[in-house]
Amino acid sequence: MNCADCRDALEQTPLPQDVAAHVRECAGCVHELSLLQREDEVYAAYAARIEVPEMWGAVERRLRRGVSPWRKRVRWISLAAASLALIALAVITTSTRPPRNPVAVAVRAVPGPAGEAVARYRIAIARIEGGIRQRAKDDPRAAAAVAALPELTVAIGAAETGVAAAPADPIAVTRLVAAYDAKLEVLRGAAHVQ
Amino acid sequence: MFNSLLIVLLAVGNAAPPSMLPPTSVPLQAGDRIRVRHEAGLATITGGAGKTLDIELPANRRDLHVRRVEPHIVEVTTNGPVALRVPRSASVESISSERASVNIRGVRTVNVQAASGNVRVEEVEGNVDARLGSANLTLRAIGGNVVASTGSGNLSADGVGGLVDVTTGNGNMTIANVRNGVHVISINGRTEISCAAGAIDVKDTSGRVTIRNAAEDVDIFTALGQAFYEGALKPDRSYRLRTLDGSVTLTYAANSAGFTGRVASDASKQPREDIRVGDQSARVVLDAVGGKVALLKSDKTAAGCREVK
Numbered sequence: 483m484n485c486a487d488c489r490d491a492l493e494q495t496p497l498p499q500d501v502a503a504h505v506r507e508c509a510g511c512v513h514e515l516s517l518l519q520r521e522d523e524v525y526a527a528y529a530a531r532i533e534v535p536e537m538w539g540a541v542e543r544r545l546r547r548g549v550s551p552w553r554k555r556v557r558w559i560s561l562a563a564a565s566l567a568l569i570a571l572a573v574i575t576t577s578t579r580p581p582r583n584p585v586a587v588a589v590r591a592v593p594g595p596a597g598e599a600v601a602r603y604r605i606a607i608a609r610i611e612g613g614i615r616q617r618a619k620d621d622p623r624a625a626a627a628v629a630a631l632p633e634l635t636v637a638i639g640a641a642e643t644g645v646a647a648a649p650a651d652p653i654a655v656t657r658l659v660a661a662y663d664a665k666l667e668v669l670r671g672a673a674h675v676q
Numbered sequence: 677m678f679n680s681l682l683i684v685l686l687a688v689g690n691a692a693p694p695s696m697l698p699p700t701s702v703p704l705q706a707g708d709r710i711r712v713r714h715e716a717g718l719a720t721i722t723g724g725a726g727k728t729l730d731i732e733l734p735a736n737r738r739d740l741h742v743r744r745v746e747p748h749i750v751e752v753t754t755n756g757p758v759a760l761r762v763p764r765s766a767s768v769e770s771i772s773s774e775r776a777s778v779n780i781r782g783v784r785t786v787n788v789q790a791a792s793g794n795v796r797v798e799e800v801e802g803n804v805d806a807r808l809g810s811a812n813l814t815l816r817a818i819g820g821n822v823v824a825s826t827g828s829g830n831l832s833a834d835g836v837g838g839l840v841d842v843t844t845g846n847g848n849m850t851i852a853n854v855r856n857g858v859h860v861i862s863i864n865g866r867t868e869i870s871c872a873a874g875a876i877d878v879k880d881t882s883g884r885v886t887i888r889n890a891a892e893d894v895d896i897f898t899a900l901g902q903a904f905y906e907g908a909l910k911p912d913r914s915y916r917l918r919t920l921d922g923s924v925t926l927t928y929a930a931n932s933a934g935f936t937g938r939v940a941s942d943a944s945k946q947p948r949e950d951i952r953v954g955d956q957s958a959r960v961v962l963d964a965v966g967g968k969v970a971l972l973k974s975d976k977t978a979a980g981c982r983e984v985k
Contacts (some may be wrong), residue, residue, distance in 0.1 A: 595845070595863045599881055599899040602921050606965050650827075652843050656861050656879045659899050663920070666965065674948070 513639025594649025723782030871981030
């Protein structure tokens with residue numbers, strides 16, 4: 483199995499055996515899988531935000547019905563629960579604020595001398611990637627750039643694995659910087675054609 | 677073969693001069709490579725007209741071992757200063773530790789591994805390969821290619837007939853008068869290249885790169901550092917300086933060819949500017965994402981470069 487086939491199958495749950503076997507041996511696909519898992523976490527956080535108002539509605543309906551002492555007790559318990567839910571919602575919303583750009587989801591610290599360059603690249607990419615993705619439906623150049631991103635992300639993942647193993651190796655550092663640079667140049671190429 | 681193992685343990689002779697023992701002479705076979713391992717002090721390896729390996733040690737030392745470790749490798753091991761004379765046609769391999777320095781001169785090819793100290797290699801007919809930790813490498817008059825990697829050691833090369841390919845972490849590279857191309861990978865060092873007759877390609881992360889008087893294409897990338905080109909622009913050549921958040925500056929000499937140029941900086945009010953000068957025979961690209969770009973014209977003509985033999 484090659485990386486392209488593997489990436490197409492990464493969203494299946496559970497992973498097919500051959501895909502899982504490939505992921506175990508391929509650093510790039512491991513990285514890709516981790517990106518998807520982080521995306522799932524973000525979507526899960528969104529889902530939590532959506533469900534809370536529905537719970538509020540149910541609580542309010544019960545409050546309107548309330549007559550018996552037992553129901554009164556339930557009412558206070560429900561109010562307390564709702565308050566706790568609101569506090570939890572505030573915490574979840576603050577801690578899992580949706581990223582401006584999918585790149586932000588993938589952020590993990592890169593050790594050694596590549597760290598600062600990688601951080602700057604992530605910022606530069608995040609500035610324009612969202613806009614390019616939005617334009618991809620109508621703009622063939624933007625669509626082509628977006629289509630190239632998964633492969634570049636795999637290359638970045640592989641290069642990050644290399645830097646993690648040898649943070650001060652000039653070849654590994656240069657390869658990682660080049661991988662980020664390639665991604666940025668693809669996006670810049672699409673951004674500057676209007 | 678291996679059973680022809682030769683071991684020479686020096687005995688101190690009474691008639692020896694006070695400072696150095698009389699040289700020990702080891703016969704060599706055609707195609708023999710000489711490997712020198714030494715721990716401390718200065719090892720001097722000099723090529724000459726002779727056919728033998730002649731070894732001189734200070735009189736107070738007895739720690740010399742010479743043996744044939746492979747069919748065509750004679751290995752010399754010593755813990756202190758040593759002087760070797762080898763045939764001019766010999767290939768020399770030097771492996772030295774943190775307290776050692778090496779001078780090699782007038783041999784056919786050189787392969788150096790040095791943890792620290794200073795390594796000087798001169799007048800080599802063929803290639804030089806070097807793997808250095810924090811050791812500094814000085815190269816003069818090298819006829820073949822130079823392939824070197826350093827951790828934090830500095831490299832100075834002047835007069836190279838072949839290609840130069842250097843990789844460094846934090847070392848400073850000074851490379852001049854190269855008859856072919858130069859390729860440098862650097863994380864954080866200072867890179868200076870002048871008078872290369874071939875193409876120049878530098879990939880830097882956050883160092884400072886200065887190129888002067890290139891005869892062929894120049895391609896410099898620094899993610900966060902500074903990149904400079906100074907010199908005449910040649911017809912049909914391209915000069916490409918790129919950065920992410922660093923700065924790139926090209927200063928072209930008065931005797932430059934005309935050129936078409938693109939100066940781009942995403943951070944500026946005018947992100948793209950196309951320039952046409954003279955006969956437009958050269959190509960200039962200066963590109964910064966968040967950094968600075970500058971295209972400057974000098975009133976001076978570019979200095980000439982000496983011919984490398």
